[in-house]
Amino acid sequence: MLNTTLDTSTVRATLKTTPSMEAVRFHGRNDIRVEIIDEPVCGKGQVKIRPAFVGLCGSDIHEYTAGPVLVPKEEPHKLTGRSCPVTLGHEFSGIVEEVGEGVTHVSPGQRVVVRPTIFDRKCTACKRGYEHCCENIGFIGLSGYGGGLAKYHVAPAEHFYPLPDNVALEAAALIEPMAVAWHAVNLSPFKMGNNVLIVGGGPVGIGIVQVLKLQGAENIMVSELYEKRRNFAIEYGATHAFDPGQEDVTQKVLEVTDSVGADVIFDAAGVEKALNGAIGACCTHGTIINVAVWEKRPAIQVNDLMYNEVSYTGSALYDEGSFQAVIKALGYGQLKPEKMITSKIKLKETVEKGFEALVKDREAHCKILVDVQAS
Numbered sequence: 001m002l003n004t005t006l007d008t009s010t011v012r013a014t015l016k017t018t019p020s021m022e023a024v025r026f027h028g029r030n031d032i033r034v035e036i037i038d039e040p041v042c043g044k045g046q047v048k049i050r051p052a053f054v055g056l057c058g059s060d061i062h063e064y065t066a067g068p069v070l071v072p073k074e075e076p077h078k079l080t081g082r083s084c085p086v087t088l089g090h091e092f093s094g095i096v097e098e099v100g101e102g103v104t105h106v107s108p109g110q111r112v113v114v115r116p117t118i119f120d121r122k123c124t125a126c127k128r129g130y131e132h133c134c135e136n137i138g139f140i141g142l143s144g145y146g147g148g149l150a151k152y153h154v155a156p157a158e159h160f161y162p163l164p165d166n167v168a169l170e171a172a173a174l175i176e177p178m179a180v181a182w183h184a185v186n187l188s189p190f191k192m193g194n195n196v197l198i199v200g201g202g203p204v205g206i207g208i209v210q211v212l213k214l215q216g217a218e219n220i221m222v223s224e225l226y227e228k229r230r231n232f233a234i235e236y237g238a239t240h241a242f243d244p245g246q247e248d249v250t251q252k253v254l255e256v257t258d259s260v261g262a263d264v265i266f267d268a269a270g271v272e273k274a275l276n277g278a279i280g281a282c283c284t285h286g287t288i289i290n291v292a293v294w295e296k297r298p299a300i301q302v303n304d305l306m307y308n309e310v311s312y313t314g315s316a317l318y319d320e321g322s323f324q325a326v327i328k329a330l331g332y333g334q335l336k337p338e339k340m341i342t343s344k345i346k347l348k349e350t351v352e353k354g355f356e357a358l359v360k361d362r363e364a365h366c367k368i369l370v371d372v373q374a375s
Contacts, residue, residue: 021152032088
């Protein structure tokens with residue numbers, strides 16, 4: 001006769017269930033869902049946090065409207081081993097829930113910010129010290145480890161940085177885009193007293209305005225279609241804000257600079273017409289820094305670059321030094337980006353009041369934060 005008796009340990013194991021949680025997951029273009037998934041487990045060398053605030057980024061919007069772009073669609077990401085669907089959210093702060101064996105720089109209850117870049121440390125770029133240009137670059141919230149748009153998040157301990165006591169968790173969610181701005185300014189040949197033009201008044205563009213003001217730019221000019229964002233730029237220190245839909249930005253820049261042109265131009269828009277206009281607004285031997293992620297390949301007026309010996313270069317993400325510098329600047333009160341937050345929403349509202357709002361009513365928003373723990 002077959003013995004069907006189960007011992008008590010087997011019964012307990014059978015009845016035990018894995019805790020679950022809500023998460024915002026990317027499945028494909030125009031397909032982002034709030035789902036129930038397993039709660040992550042904290043292992044050796046890892047940290048588990050309760051995400052507090054998550055900023056919705058232009059990269060997230062690119063994934064929603066035109067993706068997958070950075071999200072691995074079919075083949076898993078080389079460093080994380082993960083593929084679509086992924087939990088989104090790469091600009092976020094939180095509170096440490098648990099630390100794994102060997103983790104000493106943060107502890108439970110501590111407030112932290114997450115640096116989401118993932119790199120291999122083995123490629124040529126990494127070996128030369130340019131980890132932010134890694135040949136296999138990835139991102140928490142896009143490439144693996146899950147993102148901040150979930151009740152809990154686990155990643156290797158190196159991604160978590162303690163926050164100064166006077167830095168609010170809302171402001172900490174803006175550290176990542178502010179680090180993009182900080183790195184771009186540091187990478188440029190900008191010097192105190194230079195005339196600068198920023199093309200695009202989104203979160204990164206407004207961040208560049210703040211960093212330039214802190215570092216002593218003379219004229220900070222912004223070209224931006226939306227009035228509300230132009231007002232943001234002025235509020236944060238821009239001396240001039242131009243409407244490219246109604247004004248000749250090149251001519252305006254020449255007027256402000258006594259026909260010299262801008263010493264440094266930051267392109268945070270990624271629009272072909274705007275870029276070519278920026279070339280005309282740049283002074284001889286000036287520099288244009290591309291910070292934008294382009295959806296389409298632009299046609300550039302290369303001869304205009306050549307005849308005026310204008311340098312055109314890119315700024316990719318940020319190095320660790322820039323990320324840490326922004327944390328310190330927030331702690332010292334030198335940067336106060338909180339006014340960039342135009343809306344706070346709940347996790348379950350992420351698609352309707354987050355992604356859809358940024359697509360359909362872009363003019364009304366600069367930065368939308370998701371309050372992950374709000375019920």
